[in-house]
Amino acid sequence: MKREHPAAEAMPARVAEMPTWLISRVYAHARRLLAEGFASVGVRGYHYRLLAALEEFGPASQAVLGRRTSIDRSDVVAALNDLAARGLIQRAPDPDDRRRNVITITPDGTEQLQALDEVVAGVQERLLAPLPPADRTQLIGLLTRLLEDDSEPA
Amino acid sequence: MKREHPAAEAMPARVAEMPTWLISRVYAHARRLLAEGFASVGVRGYHYRLLAALEEFGPASQAVLGRRTSIDRSDVVAALNDLAARGLIQRAPDPDDRRRNVITITPDGTEQLQALDEVVAGVQERLLAPLPPADRTQLIGLLTRLLEDDSEPA
DNA sequence: GGGTTACGTTGGTCGCCCCCACGACTGCCT
């Protein structure tokens, strides 16, 4: 009955309360939860983000998608290949700019996305479970502020 | 003058405020800062964690080190190889248990660790820069609570 | 028209996390 993970033991003190460490732990936890949820549908984070961007902003070029989702151009290609292979998106050359592809989400894609939305919502809930609503907004606010000042003013 | 990163553009709304997303962004940010800091010394997160564990708890077997730092046994081997090659740690067979190696941090290792400690402290500062002290403790508290209830009570 | 910029794509790297299998060895239990 003692399966569990290798057993945590004790972490070096200087690390235990280090924000970067806490972040990475929470990240690992979140990623795990997401992976669990996505696994059932055979999908990864990249796929979800791309589908979401497509559904919210409509058809777009791969480069734009990449910028919107913070995914590298290269990785967008691969992820879209996967999605196209499953018929969740459609790739067509842009008549107005022959360098581009216009990516469109298909009905199947929209459907899949809705299912994923529920999965993701469940994950948020599971992740934040230990916090009462007020603290959740607090946390979201704090995290957001960490990112706002991200760009170096220099 | 606007080379920057690809340029953020706009994120899908359903994702933008999603805790898992914020976490992953903050994590990416933190990781970058750490990587920058560590790069100058040619060291990675694993190395730092191991050195810290050695300095705080004293010599230990590789398995114990792995448990203390949450690093997989396999990865501990590789990281220790690196550290040993630089003379920052020393590997010796344990006379009391011939399955084990006893890992000891060398004076050079301690020295290196101190340098790294400063680097890491600087990174924490840079990461939390947008937040006043009160909010920093708030954040740390919230993150910690997300982790506490991590293990399923079952 | 010629230089610069943007696009899609290929093909890598790296950090971190994780699993499996093996041989060597210990420890415990009977």
Next chain:
DNA sequence: AGGCAGTCGTGGGGGCGACCAACGTAACCC
């Protein structure tokens, strides 16, 4: 004493997320 369970070090593999370099094509702008 003998045997089985469990540990330890090690090597192998894989996966995900982020990132970078380079190319050929096409558009842009002066």
